[in-house]
Amino acid sequence: MPAYLDGVCKEIRMWSEMKKTGLQSPLQSLYLGGGTPSVLSVSETGRILETVYQSFGMAPGAEITLEVNPGTLESGYLTAIRELGVNRLSIGAQSFDPAKLSFLSRIHTREQVFEALSDANRAGFSNIGLDLMYALPNETLDVWQADLDTAVALHVPHLSCYMLTLEPGTPLFDQYENSRFKPCDPERRSHFFKHTSRVLENAGYAHYEVSNFAKGRLFRSVHNTRYWERGAYIGIGPSAHSFLPQMTGVQKSLTLDQERIPAFCRPTVRCDSGIHPISAPGWIIWQPAACPGKIMKF
16 A cells, blocks of 8 residues: 555656646645545545645635545544545445345445444535445336435435446456346336436436436535536546546647656556557657547556
């Protein structure tokens, strides 16, 4: 973990040295996730935040989100995280149904989701999002409705409701390939989606993005909205994606030395022929001729 944190902090400082990225400074939002950043200690999270503050600065009232796995939380953790300046939580509940949690190989229980929400409220968090997943194989509408009813009863101000996506290279995809289950068919997925929107809008949530629902504009995700509005953002760490509109469509060489960051943090290009490291001195951002896929991975 120390080597990883060293690489992350170095990469943050390197981005801050770049010119004409289109980023607003000080930053308006910061998002710590995906994966499970709550496995980091308070001091490790604090080190990342301090590096961001020193490198970019954060605007007054900036949204700072931390993704949280209910199965990794210890007593007092959220209180300490709140004191660091984190003001929004995204809690990866996925479901309140034990069978769904087992299918998804989640390490937490429904009770731990309730405990995480209680801890968040005691720590002073009011801006809280809950992630839920639906359209699992053989899932009935009644099971999904029970998840929605529970979430609404908890008065969580933001809900992200995602359909299960089978990604190659994951255990679930391997099970699918081995005919262990059949995915939810498109017609049922459409029915689930429309039902979700109808139920949550009737409960007072605005369906402001494909998978996201908020109780009022105050609780809409500032950070994710920037993605949807095609604003500039940078991603830090392995496999993090960045989008810099001012630098797209042309070959752009950056004068930073790759040797300053560990190998596992160095950028790669994903294109139709596979994933390739960028081996030229400096970083090349968006090189269409070399990469028809035009998707950068950092």
